Amino acid sequence: MASSYLPILVMIGVATAVAVAMVVGSFLLGPKKPNEYKSLPYECGIIPVGSARERFPIKFYLIAMLFIVFDIETVFLYPWAVTYSRQHLAMKMFYFSEMSVFVVILFVGYFYILGKGALDWDESERTPNTDVITPEIVAKRPKIRFGNEGSGPVDLSKVPIGPRLPVYGASSQEEFQSYERQNSYVPYTRSEKLLK
Amino acid sequence: MLEKFNHLFIFPEYFHGIRLPGVVPYIAVLGSVGFILTILPMLIWIERVVLALMQDRSGPNRVGPRGLLQSSADALKLFMKEDARPKNVDVSLYHIAPAIAVVTSISAAAVLPLQNITFEHANGVQFSVPLMAGDVNIGILYILAMSSLQVYGVVMAGWSSNNKYSLLGGLRASAQLISYELSMGLSLLCVIVMAGSLQLNKIVDSQNILPFAGAPEALRGSVMCWYWIRSLIVPVVIYTIAMIAETNRSPFDLPEAESELVAGFHTEYTSMKFAMFFTAEYVAMLVVSGLNAAMFWGGPLPPLNVVPFTLIPGFVWLILKIMGGIFFYTWLRGTLPRLRYDALMNLGWKKLLPLGLVWLFIIAGMNLGTDLLIHQYPGAKQFVPQEARFLEPEVKSTTSSDDFGSVDDNQEPVQYNTPSSGRRGSAPHIKGIPVSRVR
Amino acid sequence: MSGESVSFWILALVSVFASIMMIVSKNPVRSALNLVITFLCVAGFYILLSAQFLAAVQIIVYAGAIMVLFLFVIMLLNLGAPEALIEKGSLQKPVAVGLGIFFVVLIISSQAILSLPQAVGRPSVTQYQGTVEAIGLSLFDPRQPWLFPFEITSILLLVAVIGAIVMAKRKV
Numbered sequence: 001m002a003s004s005y006l007p008i009l010v011m012i013g014v015a016t017a018v019a020v021a022m023v024v025g026s027f028l029l030g031p032k033k034p035n036e037y038k039s040l041p042y043e044c045g046i047i048p049v050g051s052a053r054e055r056f057p058i059k060f061y062l063i064a065m066l067f068i069v070f071d072i073e074t075v076f077l078y079p080w081a082v083t084y085s086r087q088h089l090a091m092k093m094f095y096f097s098e099m100s101v102f103v104v105i106l107f108v109g110y111f112y113i114l115g116k117g118a119l120d121w122d123e124s125e126r127t128p129n130t131d132v133i134t135p136e137i138v139a140k141r142p143k144i145r146f147g148n149e150g151s152g153p154v155d156l157s158k159v160p161i162g163p164r165l166p167v168y169g170a171s172s173q174e175e176f177q178s179y180e181r182q183n184s185y186v187p188y189t190r191s192e193k194l195l196k
Numbered sequence: 197m198l199e200k201f202n203h204l205f206i207f208p209e210y211f212h213g214i215r216l217p218g219v220v221p222y223i224a225v226l227g228s229v230g231f232i233l234t235i236l237p238m239l240i241w242i243e244r245v246v247l248a249l250m251q252d253r254s255g256p257n258r259v260g261p262r263g264l265l266q267s268s269a270d271a272l273k274l275f276m277k278e279d280a281r282p283k284n285v286d287v288s289l290y291h292i293a294p295a296i297a298v299v300t301s302i303s304a305a306a307v308l309p310l311q312n313i314t315f316e317h318a319n320g321v322q323f324s325v326p327l328m329a330g331d332v333n334i335g336i337l338y339i340l341a342m343s344s345l346q347v348y349g350v351v352m353a354g355w356s357s358n359n360k361y362s363l364l365g366g367l368r369a370s371a372q373l374i375s376y377e378l379s380m381g382l383s384l385l386c387v388i389v390m391a392g393s394l395q396l397n398k399i400v401d402s403q404n405i406l407p408f409a410g411a412p413e414a415l416r417g418s419v420m421c422w423y424w425i426r427s428l429i430v431p432v433v434i435y436t437i438a439m440i441a442e443t444n445r446s447p448f449d450l451p452e453a454e455s456e457l458v459a460g461f462h463t464e465y466t467s468m469k470f471a472m473f474f475t476a477e478y479v480a481m482l483v484v485s486g487l488n489a490a491m492f493w494g495g496p497l498p499p500l501n502v503v504p505f506t507l508i509p510g511f512v513w514l515i516l517k518i519m520g521g522i523f524f525y526t527w528l529r530g531t532l533p534r535l536r537y538d539a540l541m542n543l544g545w546k547k548l549l550p551l552g553l554v555w556l557f558i559i560a561g562m563n564l565g566t567d568l569l570i571h572q573y574p575g576a577k578q579f580v581p582q583e584a585r586f587l588e589p590e591v592k593s594t595t596s597s598d599d600f601g602s603v604d605d606n607q608e609p610v611q612y613n614t615p616s617s618g619r620r621g622s623a624p625h626i627k628g629i630p631v632s633r634v635r
Numbered sequence: 636m637s638g639e640s641v642s643f644w645i646l647a648l649v650s651v652f653a654s655i656m657m658i659v660s661k662n663p664v665r666s667a668l669n670l671v672i673t674f675l676c677v678a679g680f681y682i683l684l685s686a687q688f689l690a691a692v693q694i695i696v697y698a699g700a701i702m703v704l705f706l707f708v709i710m711l712l713n714l715g716a717p718e719a720l721i722e723k724g725s726l727q728k729p730v731a732v733g734l735g736i737f738f739v740v741l742i743i744s745s746q747a748i749l750s751l752p753q754a755v756g757r758p759s760v761t762q763y764q765g766t767v768e769a770i771g772l773s774l775f776d777p778r779q780p781w782l783f784p785f786e787i788t789s790i791l792l793l794v795a796v797i798g799a800i801v802m803a804k805r806k807v
Contacts, residue, residue, distance in 0.1 A: 002639060002683050007221035008306045008330040008338070014229050015302035019295040019472065026468030030278045039283040041359040042463055056363070056710065058803055060371050063541070064704040065799040067374040069792050070549070071700045074381045075692050076785070077556070078337065079771030081388040084560060089567050095775055096564055098782065103553060105789040109796035110550065116800050119545045121538035289664070333766040337691035344699025348671065351706055355664060367710075374703060394767050 062118055073106055209317045217315055217325045224329040228305050231515075232479055237267035239478050242519075243526045250530035277467035282358060285464065289356035294462075294469045297349030297476035301483060304342035307335040308486045309397040311496040311510025326397035327511070335396045336384055339487055340377070343442060347373050349476065350451070350461050357464035365460025368537065369451030372441055375544040380438035382552030386431040386559045387423045387491050396487075399423075400495040409577070417497045424492040430555050432492040434548050436524070439484040441544065443477060446529040450537050485521025486514065493517050643683055650676030663709045667702060674698045686765040 040047070080099050087095055113119055207216055241256065241264055248255025256263025281290065306329040314324045332338065347370045354366015388394060391402040403426075404417035415421070424432040441448040452460035462473040489495055495517075496510025535543070569576050650673050657669035674697045681690035774781045 002685060004221075004332050005330065005682050006638075007225055008303070008332065010222065011225045011229070011306040011329045012299065012303040014225060015299045016295070018229070018233065018302065019298040022298070022468050022472050022475075023291065023295065026275050026277070026279055029275045030467050031276075033278060034280065038280045041282050041284070041357075042458065043360065044458065055712075056367055060367055061704070061707050062799065062803040063371050063375060063545075064700075064707045065803065066545075066796065067378065068696070068700045068704060069795050069799070070378050071374075071696055072792060073789075074378065074385070075696060076774075076788070077382075077385050078388065078394065079688065079767050079774055081385045081556075081771075082392055082394060082767045083771030083775065084389055085392040085563055089571050092564055092567060094777060096560055098775060098786065099560075100557065101786060102789045103557070105793055106796075107550075107553075109793040113796060113800060114546070116804055118800050118804055119541070121541040286662070286664075289668070332687065333768075334687045334691040337688070337695065337767075341691050341694035341699065344695055347699065347703055348668070351703070352668070355706075355710065363710075370703060370707075374700065377699075 059121060066113065066118070069109070070106075073103075076102065206314045206316050206322065209315045220313060220325050220327055221329050221331070224310060224327050225306070227310070227327075228308070228329065229302060232302060232305060232482060235482070236475060236478055237265075237271060239482070239522060240267040240270075242522060243529075246523065246526040247530050250527075271471060274468055274471045279467045279469065282464050284358040286356035286358075289352045290464075291469075293349050293353035293356060294465065294472035294476070296352065297346065298472050298479070300342050300345045300349065301476040301479040304339050304483045305479070305486065306330040307332065307338050307396055308483070308514070309400050309490060309495055310514060312397075328397060331395065331397060334394055336388065336394045336487075336491075339483065340381060340384075343380075343480070343484075344374075344377060346476075346480065349473075353465070353473070354461040357461070359464050361458045361463045362461050365451045365457045365463070368457075369444060369461055372444070372448065372450060372540060372544075375541060376438045376441040376548075379434055379544060379548035379552050380442060382549065382556060383431040383434035383438065384487075384491060385556050386427045386552070389556065389559050389563065390423065390426060396490050396495070400490055400497065403494050404497060414500055414502050416501045417494065418501055419494070419499045422492060422494040422497070427492070427559060428555075430551065431559075432488075434552050434555075435488060435492065437543070437548060439488060440525065440528065441540070443480045443484060443525075445477075445481065445525055447532040447534050448540060449534060450540060453534060481522060481525060482518060485518045485525075488521055489514055489517035639683055642679070646676045646679045646683070650680075664706065667705050667709060670705075671698050671702050674702065684765070688765065688767045688770050 077099070080095065084092065084095050084099075209216060244266070245255045245262070256266040259265040259269045281287075308328060310327040312324040313327050314322055316322050330338065350369040350373070351366050354362045354364075354369070357363070387399065391399040393399055393402070403422050405421055406413075406416050407418070407420050419425075444451050451457070452462070457463070462470055465473060494513075496514045498505035498508065498513055653669045653672035653676065657666045657673065660666045660669060674693060678690040678693040678698075681687070681693060773779050774785055776782070
């Protein structure tokens with residue numbers, strides 16, 4: 001009853017105390033020297049572009065919805081499983097059959113999901129096996145266009161190539177300059193010479 | 197269970213006016229939290245040494261003998277490091293997320309049964325009380341609830357960090373956690389059908405039986421009575437796969453795949469907050485291995501009911517079994533490459549989920565078939581395991597003495613109807629099953 | 636004051652505070668997390684009422700599954716920018732405050748007018764009540780009226796599966 005949950009409450013309290021001690025301990029012991037570059041989001045050295053809170057594929061949403069359905073199913077299974085083995089023979093057969101009906105109806109839903117391909121994380125899995133390349137598969141493949149079809153060979157000497165910006169991640173010169181204005185420290189001082 | 201050891205140490209019920217069985221859960225709380233916190237550096241050391249041996253290199257060997265103090269030194273170093281917080285994070289969620297991860301993983305350990313402790317009442321009746329923090333009716337559901345709350349630590353860390361890798365890692369982790377929770381629950385249900393209880397100490401007790409009537413007493417509660425073989429191996433395989441996926445360990449460590457996501461949901465965490473996610477992961481490993489040990493591998497039961505084994509106390513056996521689980525984790529990490537994400541989802545949803553559901557009905561059908569057989573041929577009874585069943589609901593009304601305040605004090609002295617009548621004539625408000633008198 | 640009523644009042648205060656924070660908070664993710672805290676408090680109430688199985692199910696299904704879906708939806712719609720959600724000049728706030736006051740008055744006056752019977756002492760709760768065993772024995776027993784609703788639930792879940800696929804999957 002409720003009193004037997006008191007030790008669990010104490011356990012959660014002790015665990016919380018441990019967590020708080022860890023946070024406070026590192027706050028008290030660690031040095032605090034923040035600077036502009038330390039507080040940038042870590043993207044392997046590239047200056048981050050855009051917001052990090054992007055939208056993401058609907059598959060995750062679908063998985064969460066299907067999880068709710070099957071989670072509720074297993075919740076029904078727990079009281080059934082606990083009381084099943086303690087029944088007498090006739091009642092046990094009844095228990096078995098009623099839960100079979102329940103699960104079979106849900107299996108219908110499961111096979112519906114399978115058939116619709118909702119559980120295929122990779123959509124290409126439903127296309128035929130393309131490991132062995134036959135002429136039919138080559139013929140079926142869409143032509144990949146590069147945008148320069150029919151223009152003839154490109155003379156590289158005439159292609160205008162501007163000065164390469166040394167700060168990777170800045171998508172335009174304006175962005176790079178605005179970045180320079182914000183910060184007194186410039187990662188690559190050679191860039192100024194190159195730009196001039 | 198553990199006859200010899202439990203008969204060596206018998207405690208009186210009242211000690212200087214304190215009712216000792218009421219204190220047992222709090223001892224379990226302190227013991228398990230203390231054990232978890234002291235074993236953590238050792239776990240990391242074990243993992244590093246085993247990996248090093250598997251990869252034929254030295255491993256940690258600078259701090260302490262055989263690098264034993266390396267992890268403690270690492271923890272100390274992490275305490276002294278700067279807690280760098282990137283800008284644009286959602287400050288409160290960013291700070292709460294590692295705390296949620298640690299709290300949920302540590303408090304999930306509350307319902308693991310460590311062993312039984314025997315007490316003796318003044319009139320000579322002995323009864324045993326399980327050494328566990330929460331001897332509650334919903335034992336397994338409590339662990340599952342706590343592990344479903346672990347999703348929040350991951351999602352909040354991923355979302356609040358304002359980092360693309362973190363968000364992707366958090367999403368992957370949460371989808372993986374919820375997918376494998378289903379298979380985990382189904383594999384546990386296979387055992388629950390046979391044991392007929394959600395209380396882990398009762399499940400352990402139901403493994404403490406004779407494999408068949410007339411078997412020698414040495415086989416009582418031995419390896420062949422544990423559920424890994426009695427549930428026909430498939431559930432323990434499903435559970436083991438699901439427990440590795442639940443704790444985000446290799447080969448299912450997609451959420452923190454360092455080659456594509458840097459460190460996943462804890463990319464932006466430094467110093468002790470990073471270590472807290474690390475702590476949570478290892479504690480979760482301990483807890484799911486403990487659940488594995490208790491459900492499928494007999495928990496505190498010794499592998500054979502003979503003297504050198506039964507002299508070792510139960511919690512030592514449990515810890516040995518948990519360490520076996522940890523070794524298995526490390527073994528897999530040293531052996532298997534990481535799965536692709538679609539393969540991970542396929543394994544969880546298309547293979548383990550239907551297999552677990554079908555196996556649950558195979559187990560239930562076997563139970564029904566056994567009953568039918570016994571009904572047809574009563575002589576067949578001696579060939580099936582003597583199941584410990586908790587059939588009779590102990591219906592008894594309680595008075596208002598069930599408040600929180602009345603755990604220890606204000607208890608009337610226990611009145612026994614018949615002191616020698618064993619299981620039946622027990623005091624109604626004593627937790628645990630009375631065992632027979634001292635011989 | 637017994638331990639039970641102390642824990643009731645703590646849980647009550649926390650849950651009311653969390654639900655107010657859920658409504659007031661401008662960030663939808665924080666609203667969702669405050670709702671999770673409210674659910675955990677409700678689970679605590681269930682335990683105090685010795686409905687242990689319901690408490691576990693409350694956490695597993697509501698906090699562990701449904702709120703994860705909510706969080707996914709919030710992140711999917713990218714509602715993280717709270718500025719876009721603030722409506723200016725709408726009647727929402729005054730109407731909400733008015734309805735809230737009306738509701739409180741309604742409760743108090745109904746208590747006064749109808750003179751509802753006050754609970755006397757504790758209802759007799761057996762130790763066995765509210766456990767998983769009790770729920771299993773009554774839910775699946777053909778002599779009890781709960782068997783048909785239980786089987787119908789599977790149809791409901793089937794409809795939920797189909798609905799989820801139809802809404803979320805582009806190529807049906």
